[in-house]
Amino acid sequence: MFDHLNHIHQQYKQREIGIQLQSFKTVVTKSPKQRYEIEAYNEYLLLTNASVLPIGTRIISDTNSLEITAAQNALEGLEEFSGLIAIELPEKVVTYPIIEFIQIVKE
Amino acid sequence: MGVTRYNIIRLQVDRPGQIIRFQHKVPSYLKRCTGFKAVHVRGIGTDLLIPEIGWFTASFNSLKEEAIVAAVSAQPFYEPEETHEYQSLDVNLLPGQLVVGVYLDTCPHNVFAPYIVSLYLRCTDSVEKPQVKSNKPVTETEQKEIPVAENETDDCSCPNPMDDEDKYEEQSNPDQLCSII
Numbered sequence: 001m002f003d004h005l006n007h008i009h010q011q012y013k014q015r016e017i018g019i020q021l022q023s024f025k026t027v028v029t030k031s032p033k034q035r036y037e038i039e040a041y042n043e044y045l046l047l048t049n050a051s052v053l054p055i056g057t058r059i060i061s062d063t064n065s066l067e068i069t070a071a072q073n074a075l076e077g078l079e080e081f082s083g084l085i086a087i088e089l090p091e092k093v094v095t096y097p098i099i100e101f102i103q104i105v106k107e
Numbered sequence: 108m109g110v111t112r113y114n115i116i117r118l119q120v121d122r123p124g125q126i127i128r129f130q131h132k133v134p135s136y137l138k139r140c141t142g143f144k145a146v147h148v149r150g151i152g153t154d155l156l157i158p159e160i161g162w163f164t165a166s167f168n169s170l171k172e173e174a175i176v177a178a179v180s181a182q183p184f185y186e187p188e189e190t191h192e193y194q195s196l197d198v199n200l201l202p203g204q205l206v207v208g209v210y211l212d213t214c215p216h217n218v219f220a221p222y223i224v225s226l227y228l229r230c231t232d233s234v235e236k237p238q239v240k241s242n243k244p245v246t247e248t249e250q251k252e253i254p255v256a257e258n259e260t261d262d263c264s265c266p267n268p269m270d271d272e273d274k275y276e277e278q279s280n281p282d283q284l285c286s287i288i
Contacts, residue, residue: 015169058124058126062164063173063176065126067126082173
């Protein structure tokens with residue numbers, strides 16, 4: 001299993017992005033709300049628990065978009081979002097998840 | 108003046124809400140991208156303008172510079188508002204680096220049909236920025252240099268040619284602002 005934090009530091013160094021702060025951010029979803037919006041301007045949110053999200057969940061941001069598929073569960077990669085982030089849960093969710101991100105505030 | 112080359116990123120959208128990721132390597136001899144255009148190529152037939160059928164995001168230099176967030180519209184079939192203008196962009200390219208991005212379909216479901224969109228990148232092998240015309244107001248000293256005619260009035264009055272024939276010949280200057288009837 002690869003080290004998320006090591007990967008993050010390496011990649012941001014490659015991209016010449018300095019890190020001011022690195023922390024965790026969670027979005028708690030509750031019935032019956034299906035859509036959530038969070039702001040991540042001048043920072044990055046890296047999704048760490050894609051595997052627990054219901055299939056069909058969509059995360060749409062200014063810089064990246066993602067739809068959770070069955071194949072997604074097998075992946076370990078981190079998806080990065082920035083700007084205004086919209087999280088749309090599919091209809092008929094059995095378990096409302098807690099979505100966890102690593103928050104990177106850049107210099 | 109360098110050469111200009113256009114890079115085309117063409118994507119096929121097959122289902123509503125589709126998210127398409129793309130990576131594109133700009134040839135390394137190109138040094139700057141100066142413009143871009145995101146267009147619907149074909150697929151969606153509409154009689155009315157649809158301002159947004161999806162949007163592009165793209166970053167340059169292998170995720171170092173996020174430079175593009177642009178909506179794509181679908182033009183009416185019979186009266187398209189053809190615009191060939193590029194939106195301005197000013198990105199210095201590092202050689203061999205990636206343009207990475209995502210296209211997200213937001214087309215209304217009732218008009219959706221599989222379609223093709225393109226992102227055109229206008230790039231040049233020159234690093235020089237094109238010169239922009241100055242919009243500076245005329246300075247006071249420059250204003251003083253403009254010759255001011257004696258007895259200046261707001262009227263466009265011309266001397267009577269019958270008064271002095273020599274002066275009349277001077278008035279055949281094509282720059283004159285009034286004509287003699």
